[in-house]
Amino acid sequence: MLVILVRTLILYIFVVIALRIMGKRQIGQLQPFELVVTLMLSELAAIPMESPGIPLINGITPILTLIAAQVILSYISLKSDRARAVICGTPSVLIENGKIVESELKRLRYNLSDLLEQLRAKDVPNISDVEFAILETSGQLSVIEKSQKRPVMPEDLNLSTKYEGLPFTLIMDGQVLHKNLKKINLNIEWLYQQLANLGIENPSDVLFACLDTEGKLFYQLKSGKGAKPSKK
Structure with a gap:
């Protein structure tokens, strides 16, 4: 029992370190390759936990390998736009100049119900108020409303505002x-x-x-x- 406890704690620490190295992101903001690494980490850590007969190094080595691969891919995507497009994909414009891009919806298998749901989540219930809607590589929908539908800002009224820093x-x-x-x-x-x-x-x-x-x-x-x- 003590051996299982120690093995579990060691693997837990390695998985936490791996996730920290991947950076501060929510699950919904992970790039595809980062999500794959996250899922594989959990599977690799679970196998030695469930089977005490498997040497602990057999669980730690693949985890370290995945960490190294993730760091390398992140560095490559950081330095190269072309590599980033291959590894992470590119944003897709679903609404352009106020018109739905039907061909892009079909290519992404993204139906109108999903589009309307995401717009409502952005507090934009009327699709006619949207100038651009862009599906980011993380799966999040960025919405740019038409200029006449955006909230009025102090700058629009030539009003000066006080500096607001963080408490x-x-x-x-x-x-x-x-x-x-x-x-x-x-x-x-x-x-x-x-x-x-x-x-x-x-x-x-x-x-x-x-x-x-x-x-x-x-x-x-x-x-x-x-x-x-x-x-x-």
């Missing part, structure tokens, strides 16, 4: 993130003073706290009370 998380589950404090040139004494002004004695009582670019501190206590912003 910095200062406390997470009672733990002070000193690295983020340092990034915004603040110290722990400042944070304790702010918490004291809010009637909070200890950061461990705070579930979450962050500081936005306008200097407003948002916090929530672990009890669920006191969730509100306060000025710096």
Whole structure:
């Protein structure tokens, strides 16, 4: 039993490492060759787990081989447009200048029901509002609406807007993130003073706290009370 446990943990670690090397992508965003590698990794890892008589190296070696092949293919596709077209494919235009490209739908075996479903998922229920719809190599549908159907932007009205950066998380589950404090040139004494002004004695009582670019501190206590912003 102990041997099986150890073998399982080792194979699990190797599969996790392999997936991390493949990069941060969701399953739906994987290229075809990346999806094949993912499926094969799970199968190769399962065989030694189910059969203790199979040497562990027989499961690790194919996993390492697949990792190397995936890295090489990724590098080749990164450096060569022609190779990328062969390995990953090319985007396909399904709607062009407001008209459905019927020949492309037939070639891809992509029916109108699927197209309408993807448009609704993009909050575009009316196909007449679409200027271009492009099926990406990952299988995602990119939709470009007609100019008169797009939401109005501040730039369209010549309105100036304030800069909106990302808020910095200062406390997470009672733990002070000193690295983020340092990034915004603040110290722990400042944070304790702010918490004291809010009637909070200890950061461990705070579930979450962050500081936005306008200097407003948002916090929530672990009890669920006191969730509100306060000025710096």
